[in-house]
Structures are given as C-alpha cells and as structure tokens.
Amino acid sequence: MRNNNAQVYRNNTANIEAIGAGEIDYAIVNNYYLGRFLATDPDFPAAQTTFESGDIGNLVNVASIGLLETSQNTEAALTFVRFLLDRTAQEYFTNEVNEYPVREDVEPNPTLARFEELVEKSPQVDLDQLEDLEGTLQLLQETDLL
Ligand SMILES: [Fe+2]
Known part of the structure; x- marks a missing residue:
C-alpha cells in the first residue's frame, strides 16, 4: 500500500x-x-x-446480536432480536442495505455475489487473533503506514 x-x-x-x-x-x-x-x-x-481464494481481503464478517445475562430489559431486548430476525427486516437488510440475510427463506438481493462463492474464497481465520490492536498499531508504525 x-x-x-x-x-x-x-x-x-x-x-x-x-x-x-x-x-x-x-x-x-x-x-x-x-x-x-x-x-x-x-x-x-x-x-x-475479490482477492485470490483464501486472501484475508475476502474475510466474510458476520454481524451478530446478543443479550446480556444482566439485562434488566430481557423481554424488550428479545422483542428487538425477533424484530431484527423477522422476515420483513431481513428482506430490508438485503434489498435496501445490500447485506446477506441470515434467514434461509429470504432470498439474497440478486445484485450481490453468491454467498457460497464468498465463503469458498474466504480465509480460515481465528477471529480471536484479530483483537490484537497493539500489535496492529505496531506493525503499521514499523511499516510507516501510521
Ligand atoms: Fe458499514
């Protein structure tokens, strides 16, 4: 770069x-x-x-949602989770926001690349290794990129 x-x-x-x-x-x-x-x-x-098959540039990043065990609003949070996973919301995410749906009964936006192709080209990465912020900053500084 x-x-x-x-x-x-x-x-x-x-x-x-x-x-x-x-x-x-x-x-x-x-x-x-x-x-x-x-x-x-x-x-x-x-x-x-896309990059060559297995390249880190092809990383498929998955959005997720969770609920804290300590939540004082469990019912409202679950309602929100159900809303996000609802067919209508998933159709919105793919057709309006160009993301991939998590529901199998929602067709991905036809303008998107086939998800299976992206997964085939995706690298095998231990996502826990991506949390090394200090190491990343050090590498960027050593290479004069930061
Ligand atoms: Fe974004």
Whole structure:
C-alpha cells in the first residue's frame, strides 16, 4: 500500500466516491457500499471483485446480536432480536442495505455475489487473533503506514 501511494479517505463511501471521480483505481471497502451507488446509478464506473481464494481481503464478517445475562430489559431486548430476525427486516437488510440475510427463506438481493462463492474464497481465520490492536498499531508504525 505504501509503495503504491495509497490514499486515505474518511470512510467507505468517500472511497467509492473517489473511484467515481477517477481519483483512485480501487478501494478496499465493505461490499454493501458499492451497491448503494449502483442502486441510484447503474452506470457508476465500478464493480466488485475479490482477492485470490483464501486472501484475508475476502474475510466474510458476520454481524451478530446478543443479550446480556444482566439485562434488566430481557423481554424488550428479545422483542428487538425477533424484530431484527423477522422476515420483513431481513428482506430490508438485503434489498435496501445490500447485506446477506441470515434467514434461509429470504432470498439474497440478486445484485450481490453468491454467498457460497464468498465463503469458498474466504480465509480460515481465528477471529480471536484479530483483537490484537497493539500489535496492529505496531506493525503499521514499523511499516510507516501510521
Ligand atoms: Fe458499514
């Protein structure tokens, strides 16, 4: 990244805007941001791709929800969890937000890459190893990226 004069933008959306403006050739962002641009401009000059199979850049990140054992609002929290997992909410997440549904009876947004393909290309990673913030910062400083 350093040798290729990587540019820094404030967030995923700004990265994709920079591609559209011709400032950069590619960006590493969460997949669903490009879908937002393509939904309003089918001719937006960018397409999603993946890295080589097993590359960390293909990491499939799973969103989750939990309920604290110490919660004083268990019923309200469970109502919220059920709301998020409801068919209507899952259809919203995939069709409006370009994310993958967790329910098997909800079809993924047809503009998304096949989920099975992403899983095949995803690296085998112990997610517990991704919590080493100090090590990450040290590596970025050693390589003059931070
Ligand atoms: Fe995001």
